[in-house]
Amino acid sequence: MSRIPGMFAALKAEGRTALIPFVTAGDPNPEVTVPLMHAMVAAGADLLELGVPFSDPIADGPVIQRATERALAHHVSLRQVLDMVRTFRQTNATTPVVLMGYLNPIEVMGYAGFAAQASAAGVDGALVVDVPPEEGADLVAALRAQGLDLVYLLAPTSTADRIEAIAQVASGFVYYVSVKGVTGAGHLDVAEVAQRLVPIRERISLPLGVGFGIKDPQTAAAVARVADAVIVGSAIVSRMEQLAEDPQAIPGVIGAYLGTLRSAIDQR
Amino acid sequence: MATDPDNRFDGPDARGHFGPYGGMFVPETLMHPLQELRQAYERYRSDPQFLAELNADLRDYVGRPSPIYHAERWSRELGGAQIFLKREDLNHTGAHKINNTIGQALLARRMGKTRIIAETGAGQHGVATATVAARLGLQCVVYMGEVDLARQEANVFRMRLLGAEVVAVKSGSRTLKDALNEAMRDWVTNVDDTFYIIGTVAGPHPYPAMVRDFQTVIGREARTQMLERTGRLPDALVACVGGGSNAIGLFHPFLHDPEVALYGVEAAGDGLATGHHAAPLTAGRPGVLHGNRTYLMEDDDGQIIETHSVSAGLDYPGVGPEHAWLKDLGRAVYDAVTDDEALAAFHALTRIEGIIPALESSHALAYAAKLAPTMARDRSILINLSGRGDKDMHTVASRQGVKL
Secondary structure, three states: OOOHHHHHHHHHHHOOOEEEEEEEOOOOOHHHHHHHHHHHHHOOOOOEEEEOOOOOOOOEOHHHHHHHHHHHHOOOOHHHHHHHHHHHHOOOOOOOEEEEEOHHHHHHHOHHHHHHHHHHHOOOEEEEOOOOHHHOHHHHHHHHHOOOEEOEEEOOOOOHHHHHHHHHHOOOOEEEEOOOOOEOOOOOOHHHHHHHHHHHHHHOOOOEEEEOOOOOHHHHHHHHOOOOEEEEOHHHHHHHHHOOOOHHHHHHHHHHHHHHHHHHHHOO | OOOOOOOOOOOOOOOOEEOOEEEEEOOHHHHHHHHHHHHHHHHHOOOHHHHHHHHHHHHHHHOOOOOEEEOHHHHHHHOOOEEEEEEHHHOHHHEOHHHHHHHHHHHHHHOOOOEEEEEEOOOHHHHHHHHHHHHHOOEEEEEEEHHHHHHOHHHHHHHHHOOOEEEEEOOOOOOHHHHHHHHHHHHHHOOOOEEEOOOOOOOOOOHHHHHHHHHOHHHHHHHHHHHHHHOOOOOEEEEEOOOOHHHHHHHHHHOOOOOOEEEEEEEEEOOHHHOOOEOHHHHOEEEEEOEEEEEEOEOOOOOEOOOOOOOHHHOOOOOOHHHHHHHHHOOEEEEEEEHHHHHHHHHHHHHHHOOOEOHHHHHHHHHHHHHHHHOOOOOEEEEEEOEEHHHHHHHHHHHOOOOO
């Protein structure tokens, strides 16, 4: 069963907001990922989003594109990412893990095969960027049969009809993309995001995460006041890129950075 | 073959599916813009004023109808069916691409969009887009893989002369697929004022249907012209397939004519056995890329693999979803010819008929050259000569060791 609902329920009881870091699995090499996952949990991450490398990441900006290329240079694909989660689960049975990526690697594995293997590895859900609800029915069914969540995106361009449609099928949480653009783009306007979340909350009872454009503790704290989860990706991945030649330093540096976000969020 | 009691040839359905193919596999941010595009397209495709403007432009600006030409000498030499060429190479800007860019640009203007973006491989679609953007006074940005930029310098210069900004794409394999990725990223970022003119029958719904509809002018004209010229329909149609817009434009008006055989010709590059090719229908399998489900070139992990073709316009790992469906239905036959075979046909048409074809179109010619001798002399093959070869002088010269 997915660990996601329990995690959000526990945080809600404590009046806290979740911190969700994103890293690309296998960046800058496959050995870094599992120690990094543990370091992020130790630094206060509540859920881990693990990017599954795909050759054609149309929704990603340059920072995550380059991370993807570094991982693909080591031939890290969906099967290897599932192995990483399996290894992570040997010493962490509680922190939810969501795989984030594109549909084609899942298509190759087959929806039922993917769901079974992901569940067995200890994955809790998937966020498949290029699967809107219109195309997601079969994938949702396969994941649900294994107790996994399919996390959907909402965007500034999502109309009331689309919010309704996503409310029907989403589970775990809903990821609100705060800006029109690719990952790592633009500046998030907290007031605007807060305004956008109002009609979404009217229609969706699931926890709402907000991501895209959160780069510093101040923004993280401000978003934490209006969202149930703060999602940080490119800001982490660009720090990892600077350490690509010194990968053993990555867990420490990223853990310290997440620590600053964690305390800012908790003082929201 | 080809009777269609279940209307299987009349796709896509309301959600953009051709059987299991097509669809809208895009990030949420693009779903609403795609819905707006679909609504605008559905409104204007039957709007008499829009169609009158489109048809006037196709006549006066593109130079339509393009003629069909009976390649008598080449037919005699091949010793079989009579070969006719649909002369899309005579269009303004030198290829069929402008049929579609005119249509989409007129739609963009009606939707109030002020900025046009496009991806390009060989540069033909980029030039056709820059051309219509210049004419309508729209800002234009063209994404082009760095590798393609280097092998199509003349087209890059043409686009810049026309006022377009040409952006070199340095990610991934730095070819057409990466240019498409980058154009999608631009669109996600600038959806409010930007119209994305996709150059082929791929991408998310409604693009495969919309681009096809703009390109079916080829097949509609050809049908009338062949009936006028020969008193009956051709026995076979042959067209090259990269994304597949010129092929679907020719094929579509003939789908319900079971006596007309349809042949789509992909790029076998160095040979299918070498793995260096661009033939997803012939040697790939179904997957999801660039907004639609279709045949792809991918590895066992679902990563898209690099393609190879001497012709930049065919150098793409996917193919329009309607072709995937026509393949599964058996309505069209897809096969591939190598770089060497395409070049041989390039030289044959040039020397025997005095027509220098594009390397893309040369793939269709090469296939027809194999098909014709298997058919009787009173049979006919219509080939879509989708573009002219002026842009390929450097490629052909360098393969012969000649420096221009």
